Amino acid sequence: VISSAANPRVKLVRKLESRRQRDKLGLFACEGEDLVAAGLDAGLQPVEALVDADRPALLERLPQAETVAPELMASLSTLPHPARVVAVFRRADLPQLAEAPVGLALWRVSDPGNVGTLLRAADALGPAFALLSSGCADPTGPKALRASAGAVFRVPLGAFEAGEGFVRIALAPRDGVPLPELELPERVIFVLGAEREGLPDEVLAAADAVASIPQAGRAESLNVATAGAIALYEWRRGRGAWT
Amino acid sequence: VISSAANPRVKLVRKLESRRQRDKLGLFACEGEDLVAAGLDAGLQPVEALVDADRPALLERLPQAETVAPELMASLSTLPHPARVVAVFRRADLPQLAEAPVGLALWRVSDPGNVGTLLRAADALGPAFALLSSGCADPTGPKALRASAGAVFRVPLGAFEAGEGFVRIALAPRDGVPLPELELPERVIFVLGAEREGLPDEVLAAADAVASIPQAGRAESLNVATAGAIALYEWRRGRGAWT
Numbered sequence: 001v002i003s004s005a006a007n008p009r010v011k012l013v014r015k016l017e018s019r020r021q022r023d024k025l026g027l028f029a030c031e032g033e034d035l036v037a038a039g040l041d042a043g044l045q046p047v048e049a050l051v052d053a054d055r056p057a058l059l060e061r062l063p064q065a066e067t068v069a070p071e072l073m074a075s076l077s078t079l080p081h082p083a084r085v086v087a088v089f090r091r092a093d094l095p096q097l098a099e100a101p102v103g104l105a106l107w108r109v110s111d112p113g114n115v116g117t118l119l120r121a122a123d124a125l126g127p128a129f130a131l132l133s134s135g136c137a138d139p140t141g142p143k144a145l146r147a148s149a150g151a152v153f154r155v156p157l158g159a160f161e162a163g164e165g166f167v168r169i170a171l172a173p174r175d176g177v178p179l180p181e182l183e184l185p186e187r188v189i190f191v192l193g194a195e196r197e198g199l200p201d202e203v204l205a206a207a208d209a210v211a212s213i214p215q216a217g218r219a220e221s222l223n224v225a226t227a228g229a230i231a232l233y234e235w236r237r238g239r240g241a242w243t
Numbered sequence: 244v245i246s247s248a249a250n251p252r253v254k255l256v257r258k259l260e261s262r263r264q265r266d267k268l269g270l271f272a273c274e275g276e277d278l279v280a281a282g283l284d285a286g287l288q289p290v291e292a293l294v295d296a297d298r299p300a301l302l303e304r305l306p307q308a309e310t311v312a313p314e315l316m317a318s319l320s321t322l323p324h325p326a327r328v329v330a331v332f333r334r335a336d337l338p339q340l341a342e343a344p345v346g347l348a349l350w351r352v353s354d355p356g357n358v359g360t361l362l363r364a365a366d367a368l369g370p371a372f373a374l375l376s377s378g379c380a381d382p383t384g385p386k387a388l389r390a391s392a393g394a395v396f397r398v399p400l401g402a403f404e405a406g407e408g409f410v411r412i413a414l415a416p417r418d419g420v421p422l423p424e425l426e427l428p429e430r431v432i433f434v435l436g437a438e439r440e441g442l443p444d445e446v447l448a449a450a451d452a453v454a455s456i457p458q459a460g461r462a463e464s465l466n467v468a469t470a471g472a473i474a475l476y477e478w479r480r481g482r483g484a485w486t
Binding site: 091113117120121123124125126128147149180213214215216221222223225226229230233236237 | 459472473476479
C-alpha cells in the first residue's frame with residue numbers, strides 16, 4: 001500500500017493536474033470508476049492505475065493497479081468526494097481523426113466544462129469528430145473529462161483546420177441563415193466560437209455559410225455547448241437518422 | 244470608501260454565499276456588470292450595491308452604491324477576476340409564473356451550472372418558464388447566476404407541480420417516443436431529471452408522454468441542460484417560430 005506523497009506514481013498523478021505537464025508528458029489522469037471504465041472500454045491501456053486501499057474499484061480490469069492509503073488518495077482528488085480509482089492514460093491513444101460525416105470545430109472555447117459537454121454531445125448526437133483551435137480548454141483536463149462523461153475516449157479529435165472536403169457552417173448568434181431553413185449537406189462541420197467573443201471576422205469569412213439558431217428577442221445568446229448540440233441535432237434530423 | 248470587513252453591507256454579501264442564508268433572507272448577491280445590468284434592465288431595484296473604489300462600474304445606474312476598497316472587494320468575489328460591482332437583489336422581485344406557452348420542469352437538477360444553463364436556454368428559445376423541484380440547485384447561487392447569463396431575471400420560476408392545463412412530456416435517455424416524431428401540443432412542459440438518476444418512476448408515470456432524443460448507440464446520455472435546450476428548440480421548430 002502506497003502511503004507516501006513522495007511515491008513516483010502519486011507524484012505523476014499530481015503533476016498531471018497542470019496542463020503544461022500534460023502537454024509535456026502526453027499523459028492525463030482520469031478519476032472515478034465511470035471515466036476509467038470508459039477509457040478501458042475504448043481499448044486504452046493505462047500507464048498506471050491507483051486504487052483506494054479501503055474501497056478498491058475496477059481491480060479485475062486493472063491487474064497492474066497499486067493500492068493507495070485512503071488519506072493520500074483523497075489528497076490526490078480534484079473532487080468533493082474522492083474517487084476510488086485514478087488511472088493515467090496516453091493522449092496518443094485517444095481516437096485520431098476518422099471518417100465521420102459530421103464534426104464540430106471549436107474556436108477558442110476556453111471553458112473546460114463547455115469543451116467536455118460538446119464532446120459528450122458529439123458522441124451522443126453524431127457520432128461526430130471535434131476539431132480544436134489553440135486557446136481551447138484541454139479536453140484531457142479534469143473538468144473537461146468529467147463534463148465529457150467519457151466521450152473523450154470515443155470522439156476523434158483533430159486540429160481546427162482539419163476536415164478537408166467538408167462544408168464548414170459557422171454558427172453566429174444572429175444574422176445568419178436560420179438553422180432550420182438551411183439545407184444541410186452530407187459532410188458538414190459546424191464552427192463554434194469563443195464564449196464571449198464568438199467567431200472573429202476572418203473565421204466567419206472562411207466559412208461556406210453562416211447559420212443562426214433563431215432566438216427570442218431579448219436573450220443575449222445561447223451557451224456555446226447548447227448551440228453545438230442543437231446544430232448536431234438538426235443535422236441528424238435532416239438525415240432522418242432516428243435509429 | 245468602505246475598507247472594513249466588519250461593515251454590515253460587506254458582511255451581508257459574504258453571508259449570501261450560503262444557500263441557507265439566501266433562503267432565510269430572501270436575498271441574493273450578483274457579481275459583475277453584465278449580471279447586475281441584467282437585473283436593472285429587468286426592473287429590479289437592488290437592496291444594496293457595492294462598487295470597487297478604483298474601478299467603479301454602473302455608477303450612473305446605481306446612485307445608492309457605496310465604494311469599497313479594492314482588496315476588500317476582491318475578498319468578496321467568487322471569481323478569479325474580482326468583479327467591479329456587486330448588487331444584492333430580492334428573490335421576491337424575480338419574475339413569477341406568467342403566461343408562456345412552454346416551460347421546463349426540473350426534477351432534482353443539482354448542478355448549479357446546469358440549472359443556470361437551462362434558464363439561459365429557456366430565455367433564448369422560449370421564452371419559457373421554469374419549474375424547480377426541491378433538490379434543485381439554487382438558481383440565485385453564484386454559479387447558476389453566472390451560467391444563466393442574466394436569464395434568471397427574465398425567466399418566470401415556479402414550483403415543480405405548477406402548470407395546470409399543460410401537457411407534461413418527460414424526457415428520458417431512451418425508450419421514449421423519438422422527440423422529432425412527437426406532435427407537440429400548444430401548451431407543453433418538458434420534464435427533465437437529475438444528472439445521474441434521471442426521472443423516478445412516479446414522475447415518469449405522472450407525465451402525459453415520455454419522449455427521447457434519438458442518440459447514437461454507444462453514448463451514455465446527453466447532459467440535462469443539452470436535452471432541455473433541444474426540447475425547446477424542437478418545440479419552437481414545430482411552431483415555425485423563426486422570427
